[in-house]
Amino acid sequence: MSDQEVMGLIHRGQAFKNGEVWRPEKKQYFAANLFFESSTRTHKSFEVAEKKLGIDVIDFATATSSVQKGETLYDTVLTMSAIGVDCVVIRHSDENYYDALIQSPTIQCSVINGGDGSGQHPTQCLLDLMTIYEEFGSFKGLNVAIVGDITHSRVAKSNMQMLKRLGAHVYFSGPRQWYDETFDVYGTYLPLDELIGKMDVLMMLRVQHERHDPNESFSKEVYHKKFGLTDDRAKKMKEQAIIMHPAPVNRDVEIADSLVEGLQSRIVRQMTNGVYVRMAILEAILHGKA
Numbered sequence: 001m002s003d004q005e006v007m008g009l010i011h012r013g014q015a016f017k018n019g020e021v022w023r024p025e026k027k028q029y030f031a032a033n034l035f036f037e038s039s040t041r042t043h044k045s046f047e048v049a050e051k052k053l054g055i056d057v058i059d060f061a062t063a064t065s066s067v068q069k070g071e072t073l074y075d076t077v078l079t080m081s082a083i084g085v086d087c088v089v090i091r092h093s094d095e096n097y098y099d100a101l102i103q104s105p106t107i108q109c110s111v112i113n114g115g116d117g118s119g120q121h122p123t124q125c126l127l128d129l130m131t132i133y134e135e136f137g138s139f140k141g142l143n144v145a146i147v148g149d150i151t152h153s154r155v156a157k158s159n160m161q162m163l164k165r166l167g168a169h170v171y172f173s174g175p176r177q178w179y180d181e182t183f184d185v186y187g188t189y190l191p192l193d194e195l196i197g198k199m200d201v202l203m204m205l206r207v208q209h210e211r212h213d214p215n216e217s218f219s220k221e222v223y224h225k226k227f228g229l230t231d232d233r234a235k236k237m238k239e240q241a242i243i244m245h246p247a248p249v250n251r252d253v254e255i256a257d258s259l260v261e262g263l264q265s266r267i268v269r270q271m272t273n274g275v276y277v278r279m280a281i282l283e284a285i286l287h288g289k290a
């Protein structure tokens, strides 16, 4: 997507938030949310977005679908397309799962990536961008720190790319073993205590235990003290700086419980903005198809 297309979705998300309505180009659209990995926010905010737009949502759960008989993702989406579903939202543990779907000559429905393994989470990125834009009105020159389990975070990967493109200065912090030098092209890795007083946005990441070696030892207390946003660290933040987290949050691990709903936190707003930016994405895709 071009920067203009990204900004267009952010502005359209804001318009939906301010009460703008969708004027569909045909009477009936169908969407299916195919979640092969667990999700609360992405799944349910897409469902709310679809329902707010009047799109018919096709019920789908892997546990009661033919996935249980061994049907592949490709054949599941082929089926959705064949029965007339206009777009599918997919979360899957395989990175780039969508390549085979979008290259298929038979699959006609649009595919929205709801998160592919540790690859990308573009709709989370757009809601994060909308939240930052709402706060600061621009990305140029903003100091944004992405902190925590960066290697395993698809949110971090989408955000580092887009924030740099839009003119923000990106910084990284967290355990060295969860940082990859390939991220150096997007920003600068520094200890959190060197960054904390200079950042406009602190984007804390969930420690993704499910993607770690189960034999790896981990202490919540040690992590919180060394890499987390503690109450003491938060006192050193700029007054206008905001705290973000894609959630779900491990309270008192990557961020102190007391800060999650605090004055500088935009974590709840991120969830709310997710509905509106996803409405903008659905509208853009379905109008493009009509």
Ligand code: CP
Residues within 6 Å of the ligand: 038, 039, 040, 041, 042, 043, 115, 124, 246, 247, 248
């Ligand atoms: N932020 C996010 O993607 O949350 P879910 O895993 O609950 O969808």
